[in-house]
Amino acid sequence: MAVRCAEPAPPRPPRRRLVVAAGAGVALAALGACAQPARPGPRLEDFPPVPEAPAGTRVVASEAARAAVARMGRGINFGNMLDAPREGDWGLRVEERFIDLVGEGGFTRSVRLPVRWSNHASPDAAAVIDPAFFARVERIVDRLLARGCTVVLNMHHYRQLDGDTPDPSEFLVEPAVVQVRLLSIWRQIAERFAGRGERLLFEIYNEPHGVLEPHWNTLFSRALATVRRSNPTRAVIVGPVHWNAPSHLDRLVLPPDRDLVVTVHHYEPFDFTHQGAEWIQPPRPTGQDCCDDAQRRAIESPLLLSAQDRERRGFPVFVGEFGAYSRAPLNARLRYLRLKREAMERLGLPWFYWELAAGFGVFDPEAGRFREPLHQALYGG
Ligand code: GLC
Secondary structure: OOOOOOOOOOOOOOOOEOOOOOOOOOOOOOOOOOEEOOOOOOOHHHOOOOOOOOOOOOOOOOHHHHHHHHHHOEEEEOOOOOOOOOOOOOOOOOOHHHHHHOOOOOOOOEEEEOOOHHHHEOOOOOOOEOHHHHHHHHHHHHHHHHOOOEEEEEOOOOHHHHOOOOOOOOOEEOHHHHHHHHHHHHHHHHHHOOOOOOOEEEEOOOOOOHHHHHHHHHHHHHHHHHHHHHOOOOOEEEOOHHHHOHHHHHHOOOOOOOOEEEEEEOOOOHHHHOEOOOOEOOOEOOOOOOOOHHHHHHHHHHHHHHHHHHHHHOOOEEEEEOOOOOOOOHHHHHHHHHHHHHHHHHOOOOEEEOOOOOOOOOEEOOOOEEOHHHHHHHHOO
């Protein structure tokens, strides 16, 4: 069980996108954080990567991986819920009524479920997942699967892995165990969900960036090999470094495995989509319109790159996150959403809107109904 250093956060701490220059490390002492002493446990070498394919072999995606992505269609992220340091810290929990929305009245049957496992697992290399938290996530996944839903289960915001500053109420671990904990956690998740059907997909890590970048391809390969021990053919999702930016797809090396799926995130034009966002430094001014020619290009060219990557590699690609924050002017936001959605769909890229019921939310949790203009722009005809 994790020993926690900090008191639980006050309700709804400010959220930040923490930009750390590549190569910059986090000095635990400087943060005044209490690192947990490492106990002997598994080491990185205990999780070997996927063996390389013989030279000259071309591996392309299986039919099952392609079908899994084709089924995604127009999805939704259950964001700011289980990806907060503790569920509820950011003012939202996964509620039964959210699950009940899935598949109703033209709404999606595809949910991406971001989960901050790292803050619910022991601080040592074994990273034993808190049983109550594990059971909670399992129940949510099973409820969604029972509704015939495609579920993307991921690992989200393991801040220390990217070298980011931890959030309030998040504990730090010894640097030596940071990466191996991701592998130990995936071993447990994979074993626990091994019996579920093919509508459940695993996404190894959200938006790798910062100090993780030079290690990402190898760490992903180790994680994939770990998952494959218990899930030989489940679709596993991977995205490029730099927050899953399409511009960095050429740095992504896929291990030889046919059941892989590639994801990208696309918040361009960033100054528009993140205007007024409290967690972005420097803050982007509000009142910005969309979409002039330059903004259209910023929307379309990363999508073209993504579609080209799909053709070049022979692996399906989808957009795991995109959206515009609520402080953008509503009409501009609607134009942006329609334009983006149409561009993704023209290129055959399934997508997941960020997110259901918080600051980007398509659903108003207080009123208990969809924000109809947004709902229409995204999921309407
Ligand atoms: C990020 C994250 C998500 C965040 C969103 C908006 O890429 O994955 O947690 O809230 O984008 O900034």
